[in-house]
Amino acid sequence: MNQQERDYLDHNLNGDFMPSVVPIFPDGLEIEGMSPIDRETYYEYQCPDARTLLAALDSEASMYKLPVNGATRPFIFRGQKEAHWKLEPSVFRGPSKGHREKDVDTANRFRGHVGAGANDYELQPFLHFLEGIDRLGLFLEDESHKLLDHFRSKNISQDNFFSSSSFDGFDGKLRFPVEKQLRSLALAQHFGIPTRLLDWTRNPYVALFFATSDILEINSDVSNNRFAVWAMPQILLEVTAKFKFLKVVEIPKFQNENIVAQQGLFTSHIPAFRSESGRSQTLPASKNNDRFPYLDEYLSDCAGDELHQELLDKLKGKPLCFTLKYNEIAPIRRKLDQLNITWASMMPNLEGATKEAVRRSAMQNYIDF
Structure with a gap:
């Protein structure tokens, strides 16, 4: 934001000329009889039952209404199987259970990334993905194609094309990803490649599906576990993007039926180690100082900018996190089936039909608690 934009915003805030800048959730909005738990960087709503969660996400729920004139405020949503999982991009998480990886210390990975731009662990899988896309003859963004061509030009044999040694001396990695690569990176994230992006949807029921789709068996050991649906006020993303790095990434929907069905989009709050002009950036x-911030932490941190803090104080904006116990999942499944939100509709192809068949088979022994 340049000085002229800052002056304009400061003038409007102090002059009260911005009627749209009203508190999103004054003092923690009560929703469907639930008072939130203030988790400092977000509000958690511990839903007592499925009915309450479904009512909270309904389009007529109070969280969408502005407290002044009843106009609606847009949100984006994210579902997570475990309520305790953080808003942390997949590439920065520790290795999954049973996965063997040399660099299992995420703090060391973080220090290497921040200290020297050593992000090979993210770049390698992405290059594998680009190579596969190109072999299929599918469209690649120009900047992603340039990145792939750079490695091909090294005359490295196919056997070690993506070995760690092939990254030695590659100055381009310090500028990865440039803005024009984000859409390709988002596509890779959508199909399961670990990246610095977080995936979201504009449909709360799609988020609810992804929060619950992998919960296939419930017993007494896990019945009190909680899953989560995050609701992110879009204005909070817009405000943050005015003061520091934050990108909302949309993938072209042409010939991408999964993105269309899932109403998907992505956020990026970790910038490249160097800007596109080559200047070092503060990450x-x-x-x-042992990891990248979770998205909710990033959104609440004004980094000492008084104008940014003033705007956050006026908005009182925080993400919302709705949680529900696994033992309340049966009504959720019935509602999603009624809405035809299944793997077959989220991935309208043979892969989706197969995943839905496997899911339903696994649920034959489903027990309600």
């Missing part, structure tokens, strides 16, 4: 860090 965000947690309070302990």
Whole structure:
């Protein structure tokens, strides 16, 4: 934001000329009889039952209404199988259970990334993905094609094309990803490649499906576990993007039926190590300086900017996190089936039909608690 834009915003805030800048959730909005738990960087609503969660996400729910004139405020949504999971991009998480990986210390990975732009762990899978896309004859963004061509030009044999040694001396990695690569990176994220992006949807029921789709068996050991649906006020993303790096990434929907069905989009809050002009950039860090911040932490941190803080104070904006116990999942499944939100509709192809068949078979022994 340049100085002229800052002056304009400051004038309008102090002059009260911005009627749209009203508190999103004054003092923690009560929703469907639930008062939130203030988790500092977000509000958690612990839903007592499925009916309450479904009512909270309904289009007529109070969270969508502005407190002044009843106009609606847009949100984007994200579902997570475990309520305790953080808003952390997949490439920065520790290795999954049973997965063997040399660099299992995420703090060391973070220090290597921030200190020297050592992000090969993200770049390698992405290059594999680009190579596969190109072999299929599918469209690649120009900047992603240039990145792939750079490695091909090294005359590296196919056997070690993506080995760690092939990254030695590659100055391009310090500028990865440039803005024009984000759409290709989002496509890779959508199909399961770990990236710095977080995936979201504009449809709360799609988020609800992804929060619950992998919960296939419930017993007494897990019945009290909670899943989560995050609701992110879009204005909070817009405000953050005015003051520091934040991108909302949309993938072209042409010939991408999954994105259309899922109403998907992505956020990026971790910038490249260097800007596209080649200048070093300060990367965000947690309070302990041992990892990148979770998205909710990033959105609440004004980094000492008084104008940014003033706007956050006026908005009182925080993400919302609705949680529900696994033992309340049966009514959720019935509602999603009624809405035809299944793997077959989220992935309208043979892969989706197969995943739905497997899911339904796995649920034959489903037990309600």
